[in-house]
Amino acid sequence: QPPYPGIGRTATPAELKAWDIDVRPDFKGLPKGAGPVSQGQDVWEARCAACHGTFGESNEVFSPLVGGTTAEDIKTGRVARLNDRTFPGRTTLMKVSTVSTLWDYINRAMPWNAPKSLKTDEVYAVTAYLLNLGGIVPDDFTLSDANIADVQKRLPNRNGVTTAHAMWPGKGMGKAGDFDVKAKACMHDCEAEPKVASLLPDFARNNNGNLAAQQRLVGPQRGVDTTRPPG
Amino acid sequence: QPPYPGIGRTATPAELKAWDIDVRPDFKGLPKGAGPVSQGQDVWEARCAACHGTFGESNEVFSPLVGGTTAEDIKTGRVARLNDRTFPGRTTLMKVSTVSTLWDYINRAMPWNAPKSLKTDEVYAVTAYLLNLGGIVPDDFTLSDANIADVQKRLPNRNGVTTAHAMWPGKGMGKAGDFDVKAKACMHDCEAEPKVASLLPDFARNNNGNLAAQQRLVGPQRGVDTTRPPG
């Protein structure tokens, strides 16, 4: 007899099917299916382009999805432009290291205003189209559960992540306990050089609205009236 | 130099006069003045009777102010009816042990809808009227700062209070630390007789409104529908 009789009941196969939709980096959870780039383009133009731009380049509602990756990156599995501070923004394809993530996310969350409305084959197709825009798969490619692991091997930033850090609070990965930044708590005559290196320029003073209206009307201080110049 | 320079400033005499209105049992704080019962009756009828009744007997907005005290109580300084469980309610005059309290409270808080609108002499007068209704002062009495200490000696319940208890968290009075109720924490086979002696009768079930609407809609339980009979 369980300690809490009557609490919780076994999930049915149909229920598991309805909700267990996640797809892991090793493709566990990926449903069978396939979709060609050409179909993906149709889905894209009908369901995605309005927000993300015809070529996934739009910055209107979210950062661009496509751009910034090269044929060389596909070879190395490292996106070189991540080191280029002059390159504006970081696109999805520059960052994503597992193709399962793209598939899973589009499947669960896109289109943004109608998530979970795509059929499985449409998810394959539109993912193929995005990969094609990034030059990762050719125009005549059909993405499927059978070949997605091969695509993973061509993902531009597939070698671009590391778990060698102390910020995963488990033992399965990372190196818990070994902080990377080791500061000391100096108390007197410390090395600090109290020179201001960065502050908001006067023209940006009111960028977040009038701060006088963002502080309590009573207390040890008031909000500064940023509709007027400083001083 | 004070530890918090610029914080707090000395109160002026006029400010102290405006706010320091409390009157203590030893009459410290009582302003000079006087008012006869007859004037008090006028004030009462104009400013108080609508709520408290012509003779302070009304239970419409608050418990009756007057009633339940006797000439004998005035002698003993103990209100006998406080021991009479059949006597309905406990009036203000049955309980009040210091006449300063009546004066102070009427002065600060009455009339309820226009507190602090009475003149000092009106407070004396209407207090005199209330005392007169209770038979504590005669019809031709004029209450004043000069004779109020004598009235205190006639207050029916002046000897009716004690501070011999453990519930004053200071040393100035009471007997802190000596609890009057000394329970024990029995754990097993305790004497308790789990017989229900009191519960709400069925007709009172809905007195506090439908309890189904007073409990969260989700959780380990619901609110009982008290518009329907029990069971």
Add this chain to the structure above:
Amino acid sequence: GGAAGAAVAQTAADGDPNILNLPEHSKGLGQPVAAEGYGKPSKFETNVQRRPSPGLTQTAQASVSFAPLQSLFGIVTPSGLHFERHHQGWWDIDPSKHRLMVNGSDAALLKRPLVFTMDELMRLPSVSRFHFIECGANTGMEWGNVAVPTCQYTHGMLSCSEFTGVPLRVLFDLCGVDYKRARYVLAEGADGSSMTRTVPMELVESGEVFVAYGQNGEMLRPEQGYPLRLVVPGVQGVSWVKYLRRLEVGDQPYGTKDETIHYIDLMPGGLHRQYTSTQECKSVVTTPSGGQVLLDKGYYQISGLAWSGRGKVRRVDLTTDGGRNWRTARLQDPVMSKCLTRFTLDWQWDGKPAIIQSRATDETGYVQPGTRQLRAVRGTRSIYHNNAIQSWLVEESGEVRNVQLA
């Protein structure tokens, strides 16, 4: 009676339609951030309200609204549900015009009477502390008999918040108070009643009493005395003067209306105890509690609140057989002084009638008394300071009723 619309999982052969048919919120776009710059509870929570008890008072401005303890978790009371007790109505006072005056009953009791603005008070050293506040009349309707059905009405003049403010000792030091002579403090409000109460200087000297402007991270709510109230930990709520405008130090207690005509406890024999202030150790089970219906037999977590005006709760014992046998409950961390403590205990309900009670013991060793023990000393006419053990009868139907035992 019976449960009002218990949501039974309608499990068809292949599964629950609430799972099989994806809900709208899984298939659409929700509401934007800052739709409410100051947010509100879910619309499904509208039953969780503070409420007056019908017939208890004759006016609504000299009255009480009770906190819905039966629906609360943990120890913090949401400020929107904090119980209310007003004597002449509540106000929303402009803090820029509010002043606090400190003076003496006679001029020699302090070096200088001072006036503070809110700007000044909020600059001073502050403390933030979690404390319960309980009205001295809480459970007062139940001295003689069962009077009301739920723990909202039996125990709901109780709330607990993180208060922030200036230790009163800081202000008194600035005034140069003569602590030798000044053993009593008068606190006075700015509302119509200009509520006054006497507080012992000992609690000021210990650093416990403070003038608070903050409650649960924000300013006090208007119903709780915005912009300033006195916090007197462990002492009944009437002393936590709201809309605090003045503090006077004196060498005698002040015999105010609410310590001479009310908040005096009538004892057998006809004497009133005066200046009863401390809220003695007390507890109440909130789940399950009166007015509820259990949905099923089986496992329940009994849960409730314990507190003491004399310090920390040390232990809470629970019975489900009306007091014959008791088990010690788990106390939820943190256990703080003069603060609510949440306790829990596992219970398998076999579907038979059960009488649930809790009994708290505080760090002074004081044990919460049963109704009979309390009445044996204090009778049934005290009105105030009823800290008796509460009994809830769970009937076979699952309905829970407020009962008192023989």
Add this chain to the structure above:
Amino acid sequence: GGAAGAAVAQTAADGDPNILNLPEHSKGLGQPVAAEGYGKPSKFETNVQRRPSPGLTQTAQASVSFAPLQSLFGIVTPSGLHFERHHQGWWDIDPSKHRLMVNGSDAALLKRPLVFTMDELMRLPSVSRFHFIECGANTGMEWGNVAVPTCQYTHGMLSCSEFTGVPLRVLFDLCGVDYKRARYVLAEGADGSSMTRTVPMELVESGEVFVAYGQNGEMLRPEQGYPLRLVVPGVQGVSWVKYLRRLEVGDQPYGTKDETIHYIDLMPGGLHRQYTSTQECKSVVTTPSGGQVLLDKGYYQISGLAWSGRGKVRRVDLTTDGGRNWRTARLQDPVMSKCLTRFTLDWQWDGKPAIIQSRATDETGYVQPGTRQLRAVRGTRSIYHNNAIQSWLVEESGEVRNVQLA
């Protein structure tokens, strides 16, 4: 610039008119009890709101609103001011229809997948605990330069509540989870984004992770995941999945969108750190802070918040000379693990420019780094996990500005 309408006590010769002329509220009858069954803050507090930062996001449903830390006291965040972070908007979900499913990545990882209703979850043994929640992107705008003016925008993706719910371990035990193999947990929401994140099983086994329905005594607010969210103490907010509908146990991490495309930290050299989850020790002075104007020279109490995702805050040091000399601040009780800690320190402002900073140390000995120390290791493009020491410049005019030092 300059103070907006500071209330200077207009003291005439005989005194302050706010004292001499009794205010209306001292001479009238106020409002009744339960005028609001669920109360609201004073009308004088309307400036205290959560707010989005203009231009930060392109939509209002995949966006952030920041908590007004500069106006908060103590450690509890009022639920109405809790910061918001939504990816596909927020919903007010009917709790009677909400379900929680627990399953395994493969069938062998647990004995039985289970479905729970809210009624069932709320019957199970619960805990109530105070914890901070901080978005991993908090202070993210400031990695390279000063970007925003006030601590609402620099640090306001931070809140702290008393959460109540069921330890996840209880649910997993009911399912018969094979803890040997199942070292990872996937949490999934029911909103449009069906937010997913991987959580280490270690935090479940320690008893720390729980599925919460309560927040600050009442149910979670819709913006915070009503009726159910995961609480993962010490870990960035994105893992505290809202509208929690499903938990899956697995033998590998899940590489979800918000751990593969976002919430990855770009290091010098172009590698991203993945699965960075812990919020390392951090602090910020909230009074005085950017965008404020001090009303006068003289005494101030510097006050702020410190926290660590690895346990308790052990110490906070403060400087007013930009880091040359430091003093140790007072920590306000209670100091709880993975919870905000309020600190205070006395300061006499001489009217000269001053640079105020706070530096927290946690119980593991980790010391909050300066901007330069942090950048030396992590560069300026990480976006996430900026826990650098914050600097506020107090100018002679009294205006306080957000600055970064050389």
